[in-house]
Amino acid sequence: MKLSARNQLPGKVTKIETGMVTAEVVIELDGGGELIAVITKKSVENLGIAVGKKVYAVVKSTEVMVAID
Amino acid sequence: MKLSARNQLPGKVTKIETGMVTAEVVIELDGGGELIAVITKKSVENLGIAVGKKVYAVVKSTEVMVAID
Amino acid sequence: MKLSARNQLPGKVTKIETGMVTAEVVIELDGGGELIAVITKKSVENLGIAVGKKVYAVVKSTEVMVAID
Amino acid sequence: MKLSARNQLPGKVTKIETGMVTAEVVIELDGGGELIAVITKKSVENLGIAVGKKVYAVVKSTEVMVAID
Amino acid sequence: MKLSARNQLPGKVTKIETGMVTAEVVIELDGGGELIAVITKKSVENLGIAVGKKVYAVVKSTEVMVAID
Amino acid sequence: MKLSARNQLPGKVTKIETGMVTAEVVIELDGGGELIAVITKKSVENLGIAVGKKVYAVVKSTEVMVAID
Numbered sequence: 001m002k003l004s005a006r007n008q009l010p011g012k013v014t015k016i017e018t019g020m021v022t023a024e025v026v027i028e029l030d031g032g033g034e035l036i037a038v039i040t041k042k043s044v045e046n047l048g049i050a051v052g053k054k055v056y057a058v059v060k061s062t063e064v065m066v067a068i069d
Numbered sequence: 070m071k072l073s074a075r076n077q078l079p080g081k082v083t084k085i086e087t088g089m090v091t092a093e094v095v096i097e098l099d100g101g102g103e104l105i106a107v108i109t110k111k112s113v114e115n116l117g118i119a120v121g122k123k124v125y126a127v128v129k130s131t132e133v134m135v136a137i138d
Numbered sequence: 139m140k141l142s143a144r145n146q147l148p149g150k151v152t153k154i155e156t157g158m159v160t161a162e163v164v165i166e167l168d169g170g171g172e173l174i175a176v177i178t179k180k181s182v183e184n185l186g187i188a189v190g191k192k193v194y195a196v197v198k199s200t201e202v203m204v205a206i207d
Numbered sequence: 208m209k210l211s212a213r214n215q216l217p218g219k220v221t222k223i224e225t226g227m228v229t230a231e232v233v234i235e236l237d238g239g240g241e242l243i244a245v246i247t248k249k250s251v252e253n254l255g256i257a258v259g260k261k262v263y264a265v266v267k268s269t270e271v272m273v274a275i276d
Numbered sequence: 277m278k279l280s281a282r283n284q285l286p287g288k289v290t291k292i293e294t295g296m297v298t299a300e301v302v303i304e305l306d307g308g309g310e311l312i313a314v315i316t317k318k319s320v321e322n323l324g325i326a327v328g329k330k331v332y333a334v335v336k337s338t339e340v341m342v343a344i345d
Numbered sequence: 346m347k348l349s350a351r352n353q354l355p356g357k358v359t360k361i362e363t364g365m366v367t368a369e370v371v372i373e374l375d376g377g378g379e380l381i382a383v384i385t386k387k388s389v390e391n392l393g394i395a396v397g398k399k400v401y402a403v404v405k406s407t408e409v410m411v412a413i414d
Contacts, residue, residue, distance in 0.1 A: 019365035020226035031101030088158035089295035157296035169238030175271035202244035227364035307377030313409035
């Protein structure tokens with residue numbers, strides 16, 4: 001599957017915090033820095049997301065903001 | 070200002086495509102890889118965003134998805 | 139690629155309206171009804187999205203609201 | 208109330224998973240297929256959303272992505 | 277129609293900037309302050325949104341961030 | 346930090362409901378009315394958000410919808 005969302009950064013899962021409906025997944029990006037994703041607990045299970053797993057952090061461009069110092 | 074959005078990645082603007090309402094800003098992340106932001110043309114003007122400028126790409130965690138190969 | 143976004147509905151593109159930065163893509167769902175996506179013009183080009191093409195409308199669950207009459 | 212969000216698909220609630228803050232609502236679309244919404248637990252209560260209830264899944268167009276095989 | 281999105285602030289449209297696909301609508305809130313919405317040009321037409329019109333700015337709770345000084 | 350998100354309304358926190366991953370923060374706007382934000386529990390801790398605290402509700406313009414009666 002190819003997706004219109006153009007932001008797809010490779011990384012590795014370093015931490016997962018699971019709630020009753022949602023889960024917080026911390027992704028250490030290959031290039032450095034990290035991205036945090038809040039997705040459903042079901043998606044974590046469906047994709048077999050676990051600490052150490054290689055994943056992509058994916059973001060729709062309309063969801064990205066820009067900040068300056 | 071400190072913001073609840075926990076994803077704030079430093080980078081540099083490499084390209085801006087401007088429409089009538091929105092603009093597409095390409096940010097080369099310091100760690101490698103790039104993120105594309107679609108924000109309003111007014112925000113580009115208000116913040117003085119220009120090619121070469123140091124910025125942060127900011128994303129709310131609930132907007133980040135996870136993908137696997 | 140498998141994506142955490144659990145809403146992936148098959149359909150066919152029936153109309154594309156292109157602006158300078160964004161484009162509006164109308165997708166007739168296989169099950170009936172339609173979904174409209176606003177994505178970047180670049181994504182339309184990158185994926186070769188055109189009228190008549192089979193696609194999936196993809197939505198992150200946190201972006202779906204519920205309404206009652 | 209008429210809403211600018213143009214994606215409003217009729218369906219029926221088939222499952223609700225409730226957490227402490229959010230809830231996951233599974234909507235079987237009238238046309239087939241399903242959409243999953245993550246909304247607040249309070250909204251589930253406010254609208255009296257329950258299994259079997261007729262609802263609409265509502266999505267802002269800027270939140271819809273497009274994927275191809 | 278009653279919507280799960282719990283943020284519905286009454287106001288009046290004070291400015292509309294129209295592009296080819298999207299439009300920017302400035303809403304002066306009844307309580308003071310303003311909110312800017314980027315919606316599709318079609319939605320502006322469908323709802324007959326015009327300067328001076330009474331509207332509601334509607335936001336899903338998962339889209340609201342919090343900042344401190 | 347200056348942010349591209351143009352909607353930044355001042356207010357005061359009146360209630361916080363905390364789950365395992367997310368938290369719901371009710372903000373009474375200075376101008377009247379309230380906005381509800383669902384952010385991560387970690388962000389509530391990181392920013393020291395508490396009842397009575399002065400904050401800003403921040404929303405990206407592409408996340409704001411418009412409704413009419």
